[in-house]
Amino acid sequence: MCGIVGLFLKDQALESRLGSLLTDMLITMTDRGPDSAGIAIYGDGASGRTKLTIQSDTPADSFAGLVPALADHIQGPLNLSIRDTHAVLTLAEGASDAARAALKDLRPEIRVMGRGARIEIYKEVGLPRDVAARFDLATMSGTHGIGHTRMATESAVTTMGAHPFNTGEDQCLVHNGSLSNHNSLRRKLRRAGVHIETENDTEVGAAYLTWKMQNGATLGEALQSSLDDLDGFFTFVVGTKDGFGVVRDPIACKPAVMAETDRYVAFGSEYRALVNLPGIDTARVWEPEPATVYFWSNDGAPTTQGKAA
Amino acid sequence: MQTYDLEADGLRGLNASLHAQAQDTNQTAWEIVNPKGSHAIAVGLDAPIEVSVKGSTGYYCAGMNKQATIHVFGSAGPGVAENMMSGTVIVEGDASQCAGATGNGGTLIIKGNASSRCGISMKGIDIIVHGSIGHMSAFMAQSGNLVVCGDAGEALGDSLYEARLFVRGSVKSLGADCVEKEMRPEHLTLLAELLDRGGCDAKPEDFKRYGSARQLYNFNIDNAY
Secondary structure: OEEEEEEEEOOHHHHHHHHHHHHHHHHHHHHHOOOEEEEEEEOOOOOOEEEEEEEOOOHHHHHOOHHHHHHOOOOOOEEEEEEOOEEEEEEEOOOHHHHHHHHHHHOOOOEEEEEEOOEEEEEEEOOHHHHHHHHOHHHOOOOEEEEEEEOOOOOOOOOOOOOOEEEEOOEEEEEEEEEOOHHHHHHHHHHOOOOOOOOOHHHHHHHHHHHHHHOOOOHHHHHHHHHHHOOEEEEEEEEEOOEEEEEEOOOOOOOOEEEEOOOEEEEEOOHHHHOOOOOHHHOEEEOOOOOOOEEEEOOEEEEOOOOOO | OEEEEHHHHOHHHHHHHHHOOOOOOOOOEEEEEOOOOOOOOOOOOEOOOEEEEEOOOOOOOOOOOEOOEEEEOOOEOOOOOOOOOOOEEEEOOOEOOOOOOOOOOOEEEEOOOEOOOOOOOOEEEEEEEOOOEOOOOOOOOOEEEEEEOOOEOOOEOOOOOOOEEEEOOOEOOEOOOEEEEOOOHHHHHHHHHHHHHOOOOOOHHHOEEEEEOOOOOOOOHHHOO
8 A cells, every 4th residue: 555646736826835735645645655755846947957856865974065076077057955865956958967977986875866857856764744844845836746655565665665766857656556577577677778776666667667768658658558568556646747647557456536626636545635625625526547548737638648758 | 413523523433423322312313524535434333323424535434334324425435335234325426446345235325426346246235326337346246236327337247146237328348257138027126116216317228237147156167267
């Protein structure tokens, strides 16, 4: 069991409240996942810049002097914004590969949690309330975000086993369920040269989507093919640069509730997660169909096609 | 009328109060406000009382009900009225998966749609759905009646025993050993009574009946993979 929440805002007036609304939803889902929590939030992105969310178990040592050290290796402006064990490194567009290579040499203990023009990912072990407080999630603003509360079944309770998982530029994945063919799929993906860090099943799901997209699939196509290639139970929510997507396995044991008003589209593992959203009493509330890929984005109506990729 | 604020006073207090009602209680009408999708609202009741839930509920609302009438003025989460023994549960909105699962008796009325696995392993309950139902509904259903005024999803009635399924709309697919059956006069009479009980404005003649082909009752080596 795990909990998923997601909120995509249509009304710009709500953007400053995104973090606080998502935090409330996330804490409500503590019963479904008390051992770790995480959030991916899509906030401001400056043009010509890109962001890396990095994490260290020893943030004081790892982040001290990091900007000057990196400046010797990469061109352009650099900025580091620290939140507890995480920090967002803002750098010139196109410099993220060089930065990752430099980080590996300079600070090998640093892990990259997310990359993209807008995405920031924060995740840690602990009760959702505590994790949210550590990162001060409630003060964050943005257009959309997804969150996850984890009850581990397939692998250890670690920061790297927490969700969301970054799958590509400005993309991430959260998962409720368990994949049963993740060991064989991990071996297959590793043979194909895909880097997979942990024994976690969802990381394999994320790596699978990344691999599919590297081989030419859109996100929508990758999700569609996951229905054939992933064995097990899953409700996936994926974050994209301009919206989010949802897909449930054909059996659809894992719960999913959506709510839509003219101000937002919201996702919750349970209706409980949505009850404090503004106007929920008059929202259209429904369950997404099994084996169907949905996307919501600000460039059009809901679609089952993969245009968000 | 007793009013109980679930958000203010908590779930245990609610169910303890409802369980404490005797057969001859004078407090026959209860209203629950602020359910906010909470789990296990009004479970295990065993008295002829009427409970109105003013909002949507989470998992297992009205589970194991005996005698009571529980009316949800909202939608219900997974497993509403699961293992009901008697009484009536009415959902004004939609019901999530496993509505009426393993129910032994009583009546479950869903005014909206029901999700997957509606009536899974039902054992005598009558379920009347005004809208449509999802996939794998009435899986291994043993007895009782499932009435669907809308459509049914994939694998309706897979591996079912003796439950009767009545569907007015389309059936996406039938599960293993479930077949369409002749609608005889006694079925039309039964269905008319069920539709009346469920408050459905539908004609029995518009429905089709589905049931077990009874080919899975005994082991057949040809069914093995």
